[in-house]
């Protein structure tokens with residue numbers, strides 16, 4: 001898989017409540033597409049990351065971390081702007097929910113541009129992946145996604161609409177344009193994003209299936225559903241201690257894509273992917289608890305709920 005996006009450094013509050021009173025933060029490497037890459041690699045497949053980091057300590061941190069996880073970082077460029085960061089505020093103002101607070105405007109990652117998209121590399125991939133975040137961070141990053149999607153027909157897209165980065169109208173216009181011009185093989189979304197894209201409709205599945213072969217509808221703690229070839233399969237979620245939900249959707253999506261790439265049947269891949277997202281919410285950090293097959297199977301053997 002080739003993934004295009006922005007790697008961010010995450011500073012996760014060690015105590016709950018408003019950030020103004022938090023004194024300690026834990027540092028993690030994050031960014032949706034990087035999370036996808038690590039999940040993908042953990043399940044035994046290769047992922048090349050296309051993007052930019054700052055030539056600063058956080059940029060080196062990100063590259064060394066991803067390399068250590070087995071992601072191919074040879075196409076990540078250093079940029080003179082700083083690596084973007086975000087803080088996670090937890091349990092405030094809504095208990096059990098996290099809020100991401102970004103410091104990323106003009107960041108190295110947002111300088112991703114179409115010249116960074118190596119044509120022969122993208123053409124040679126089995127799958128090209130990106131998200132609504134990369135469409136939102138800058139014009140040039142958006143153009144890079146459109147270019148990459150024009151070079152390879154096997155595409156995967158996670159809507160991941162972050163309303164701190166753009167308006168619902170802009171998100172709808174841009175994502176729908178991408179999907180119309182470049183329909184995907186895999187579309188990963190949830191009901192909130194679907195409502196932004198389609199407005200209030202009784203059933204978002206049918207209209208979304210016009211743009212994808214396989215649709216994954218994430219249902220938060222309840223699990224997720226997959227729709228393909230006129231079929232539907234629901235994988236139930238698990239009741240686990242929740243520390244931080246940021247990154248859970250990427251864990252699900254990246255695990256699913258890797259397993260189907262390895263030839264798993266779609267339904268089993270989703271059952272396993274839901275375990276990946278359950279494990280992910282039990283810790284702070286988006287990538288540290290992304291599971292191997294053995295981890296998922298151990299969970300399934302021992303946890304029955």
Ligand code: KDG
Nearest residue numbers: 030031032133246247250286
């Ligand atoms: O899905 C998790 C991401 O939201 C997180 O890692 C940060 O990429 C990020 C973003 O832009 O919100």
